[in-house]
Every structure is written in C-alpha cells, then in structure tokens.
Amino acid sequence: MLHINDITYRIGGRTLLEKATVALPDGAKAGLVGRNGTGKTTLFRLITGELAAEDGSISLPRNARIGLVAQEAPATRQSLVDYVLAADAERSALLKEAETASDPHRIAEIHVRLADIEAHAAESRAASILAGLGFNAAAQARPVAEYSGGWRMRVALAAILFSEPDLLLLDEPTNYLDLEGTLWLESYIAKYPHTALIISHDRDLLNGAVDTIVHLEQGRLASYRGGYDSFDRQRRERLALQMKMKKRLEDERRHMEAFVERFRAKATKARQAQSRLKALARMAPIPSIITEEASHIEFPNPERAAAPPLLLVENASLGYEPGKPVLRDVSLRIDPDDRIALLGQNGNGKSTLAKLVAGKIQVQDGRCKRHHRLQTAYFAQHQLDELNPAHSAYDHVRALLPEATEAQVRARAARLGLGTKKMDTPAKDLSGGEKARLLLGLASFSGPHLLILDEPTNHLDVEAREALAQALLAYEGAVLLISHDRHLIETCADRLWLVEGGTVKVFDDDVAAYRRLILERSGSGPGAAKSGNDGAGNGGGADSRAGKRKASAERRAATAPLRKTITAQEKEIEARRREIDKIDARLSDGNLYTRDPEEAARLAKARADALKAIEKAEELWLELSHELEEAMASGE
Numbered sequence: 170m171l172h173i174n175d176i177t178y179r180i181g182g183r184t185l186l187e188k189a190t191v192a193l194p195d196g197a198k199a200g201l202v203g204r205n206g207t208g209k210t211t212l213f214r215l216i217t218g219e220l221a222a223e224d225g226s227i228s229l230p231r232n233a234r235i236g237l238v239a240q241e242a243p244a245t246r247q248s249l250v251d252y253v254l255a256a257d258a259e260r261s262a263l264l265k266e267a268e269t270a271s272d273p274h275r276i277a278e279i280h281v282r283l284a285d286i287e288a289h290a291a292e293s294r295a296a297s298i299l300a301g302l303g304f305n306a307a308a309q310a311r312p313v314a315e316y317s318g319g320w321r322m323r324v325a326l327a328a329i330l331f332s333e334p335d336l337l338l339l340d341e342p343t344n345y346l347d348l349e350g351t352l353w354l355e356s357y358i359a360k361y362p363h364t365a366l367i368i369s370h371d372r373d374l375l376n377g378a379v380d381t382i383v384h385l386e387q388g389r390l391a392s393y394r395g396g397y398d399s400f401d402r403q404r405r406e407r408l409a410l411q412m413k414m415k416k417r418l419e420d421e422r423r424h425m426e427a428f429v430e431r432f433r434a435k436a437t438k439a440r441q442a443q444s445r446l447k448a449l450a451r452m453a454p455i456p457s458i459i460t461e462e463a464s465h466i467e468f469p470n471p472e473r474a475a476a477p478p479l480l481l482v483e484n485a486s487l488g489y490e491p492g493k494p495v496l497r498d499v500s501l502r503i504d505p506d507d508r509i510a511l512l513g514q515n516g517n518g519k520s521t522l523a524k525l526v527a528g529k530i531q532v533q534d535g536r537c538k539r540h541h542r543l544q545t546a547y548f549a550q551h552q553l554d555e556l557n558p559a560h561s562a563y564d565h566v567r568a569l570l571p572e573a574t575e576a577q578v579r580a581r582a583a584r585l586g587l588g589t590k591k592m593d594t595p596a597k598d599l600s601g602g603e604k605a606r607l608l609l610g611l612a613s614f615s616g617p618h619l620l621i622l623d624e625p626t627n628h629l630d631v632e633a634r635e636a637l638a639q640a641l642l643a644y645e646g647a648v649l650l651i652s653h654d655r656h657l658i659e660t661c662a663d664r665l666w667l668v669e670g671g672t673v674k675v676f677d678d679d680v681a682a683y684r685r686l687i688l689e690r691s692g693s694g695p696g697a698a699k700s701g702n703d704g705a706g707n708g709g710g711a712d713s714r715a716g717k718r719k720a721s722a723e724r725r726a727a728t729a730p731l732r733k734t735i736t737a738q739e740k741e742i743e744a745r746r747r748e749i750d751k752i753d754a755r756l757s758d759g760n761l762y763t764r765d766p767e768e769a770a771r772l773a774k775a776r777a778d779a780l781k782a783i784e785k786a787e788e789l790w791l792e793l794s795h796e797l798e799e800a801m802a803s804g805e
Contacts, residue, residue, distance in 0.1 A: 176225030187388035203385035236334030242324040244314035256328035301353035337365040466640040469616035477504040485535030513668035546617040558597035585610030601628030
C-alpha cells in the first residue's frame, strides 16, 4: 500500500530523515513513534506531497485517497452531521447529479453506485462517528461555528473517518479527545477497513489499535510487528544484542592488535601478523548505540504533612453563574494519600471540580472545608500560554528564588525536567513537551500537599509520559488526575470518580470496566452493529446491551464492599512501607544507639510491628483478591 524508499530530508542543515525505508501492506494499522522533534510530522507532509524529499521516493497505488486532519473544521453554519456527510465527495457529487440527470442509463448507474457505497446508511454512520467522539443527537444538529477549536478538531476528525480514505494519517488524534473519545477511537481504528498510520504517544492506543509499530530514530525507520509493548520488548532485546556483539567485536579487535604489535617484527610470525592486519581492515565496526537523553520529571514532596482530610465537600453545588450550577449534590473527601482519577466526557464538569479542589472557585451552596495548611498545585494545558515567552527555565526559577545563589538556582532548574542545554532557552523556543515539563515543575515548586493535573500528557512523548508516571508514584502527596491516557490512570490512580449527570460519584470498578461501558454506550462494544448499520433488525441487540449493562452494574454493586476493603489493605501496606522507610532513615544514624538507646529500641520495635502489619495486610489482600476474582468470574 505505502512504500517509503530511501528518502532523505534535511531542514536548516539538520538531517531529519536519511535513507529511511519502510513498507506498509494494504489494511495495515501502524503506529509511528519516536521522540518529539525527530521528524514524524515531517514524514506525514512528505507522504501527502506537501514537502518533497531530497532523495528517494514514496509510492502509493494510483488513485489512492489520503486522509489527514490538517486543521480544525471551519466555523461554518452547516450542522455537524451535514459537515461530516459532505466529506464523502463522491456521495455528495452523485446525489447532486441525481437531482438533474435525465438519461435513464446514467440515472441507473448513479443509483447502482450509491448502493455500492452504501449511501443509504451514510447519515447513520456519520451520526455514529460523531456520537463516538462525544456529540449527542442535539449537538450534531448545531452549527459547527458554535463550537470552540478543540471541539471543531473533533468534527474534522469525524469527517476524515467518515470519508474512509485508503490511507488514513492521524497526527496525535487523542490530544483533543477525552478518555471516552480515546477509547472509542481505539476501537474504531482497530476495525478500520483500510490502511492507517498514526502518530501517537498513547501506549494503550498503540497496543489496542495497531498491528505494526514504525519507529523513527536517528533519521531511520524500523518496522516491528505487534503493538507498543511488543515493540518496546523487541527493541530492548535488539539493543542488548547489539551491545553484546559490539563488545565481542572490540575484544576480538584488541586481541588481533595485540598479536600484530607483538609479532610484527618477528620473521616467523610476520605472515600471520599481516593476515591479522588485513582481517582488522575488513572488520566493519558496529556503530555505537546513541541513547537519547532520558526524560526526567520530579515533584517535591510536602515539607510538612497535613492531617486528613485535606478537603471535605458536603452536599455542594458548584458552577460559575448564580443559580446555574454545573454540578449538584457533590459530596467528596480527599485524604493525604489519595490517588484519584476523574472519569467522564468533556463538558460534564471535570475541570469545574478540579478548580473547586484547587480553590479557584467556591461552592454556590453546601459545605467545603479545606485543611488550614493545604497547599495545592494546579496544572492545565491552557496554562502553557501563561509562561513568559522571553524567559528561560533559569529565569522562571530565579523569580521564585530571588535570594538564592547562581549554583542553587541552576541546581533547582535542573530538577524541572529540562537538561542543561535547554535551561537557558527562552520558553517561546521550547517544544510543547518541554513547556509542559517546565510548567509541571513550576506548578509543584513549593512541595504541595495535593497535585491537580488536568490533561498533563498532551505534547509529552512516551518516555516523558513514563517519567511522569514514575514521578507521581514517587510523590508522597495526594493526586487528582484528569487524563485521556489510560496507562497513566491505571498506573497512578487507585480511586476513580465519575463526573456524569450533573454530579460526582465513586466508580467502583477499574478502567477496563469503564472502557467496556463506554463502548457499549457508543455501540462499538461486543455485539454492536457494524459500521453503516442503522441498528434495525438486530435481533434485540439494544435490549441485550442494556441487560449486560444492568448485570455489570449489579456485579459492581455486589462487589463494591469487597473492592473497598481491598483498596484499604493496599493503602495500609503502602502506608506501613513508608513508615518503615522513615524508621530506617532514623536508624541509619549510628550515633542514635549511644545517644538515645531507648529511642533506638522503640524504633526497632515499631519497625517489627510495621512488618507484621504488612504481612497481615498482604495475606488479607491475597484472600480478598482471590474472592473478588471468583465473584467476577461467576458473573461473566
């Protein structure tokens, strides 16, 4: 389908692609991955013909249609569904011609072709795609112009998906989607009938939707079968093997050089020495493995712990206009060790809740009690524009530490996730990912008790997302997370809150269960009608899905107390481990035993008690987890 043959492309004296080659067969679903700035978007522009390669070629079948979401949908007065329908140029042209055609033969040809492309199901298919991307029936009837840029990007994406090009090119499509839209898109791409190439840093999308990973590194393209986890494993194995081969070759070279040096002048060994010199000349060196600088993110821990709860909200309404609450009957509690992720479609009020927790808005009625020492750090993507474009990371840190020495400021700036090469770069010249890391570091600069992160992974590549996850795991404060990155939620959150129907409630299940629920609602789950089917004559599929949802809800309700107890044991284990770490830090002071032997004995006993508590909690956790697995299996 797509053949990229030895293409080379340079820009500003920098080589982005050099002899890059890859081939994708018809129907392949491939993820294009690589560090930010390596040239992935440039490759898309070369494929579409917007740019021309210096050398090499890119070939596609004749008349192949390429679909790329280049920009947001224009602010037209067309309804969303009409805008999406117009994306199928052939259908629109045939329908227009059918209105004026008079030749019976041509009329017949038009209707045959309309039947071949299933034009009768077009409106249903367009509505289904829009619904999957978060637009209900009422929203689909509204003009495109009434929506903001992020929502119009969704409309543009819907139009490209509806047109079903032979080669679908998607550049970070989840950056403007919520978790629900991302889950739907993953399912849609996996079933897409043609070839797709997707630039993405979303591990779950790359594991669930594609069958091939194309890796762009050092100007070269390498293809790996399978999803991202398979690619990561294969690449690590290849690098390990390459390192072993390089070491073996270097050992052999040193051995030969030692022989030549020793026996070059010896007549009896001269011929063997010359043979080894020739062998050395023929030995092709294995190139050194150039490892890109690893991403680093760090969140300072709170200097002083705060007693629970950090925040207590009871029967509250919150919003922006008096008498028009966005959320009602909100009752929630956040403790110092909570790791909470908010679920729910964009527009349901997740950001409103985050602003309340951050103290940016107040409740309209009800009660909201904050700990008197509570410090929060709030990060949202729109805050990237609040960075001073002329100031570097060093300048931003200097403003926060006016009395610090040069060395102290630079040491602190280095902890913000930017290397020494980028520390003095003005913010306007940083990439989106570098700006995000800088803003994350500045937001949490003072060691807050509570981190509030609203879509922190946008613009971050896979390595930076993994660094963010590790930083959150190491952080000792509470976390409130809004993200479409399922891997980040599953790694870092132990509680899920669902913002839906104008309120907030606990979701007593995991992200996998939420994914199934979303796909069932959108008609993309198991047993859903195929694309283009309007659902008629499906043998009671809707009732079946409703029954499954009801059974799933009943199963979640029945196992909720069990899950709650399991979560409590997990928290107990983690709390005891932190207690042991603190005790070990104090016991490492060798003078403690002579200075205060009673305190040393007390700490030793406390450590032993904590170990026993961990053992007891782990035994109960294992028992309850087994019980939960059996309960869930019996309900399948």
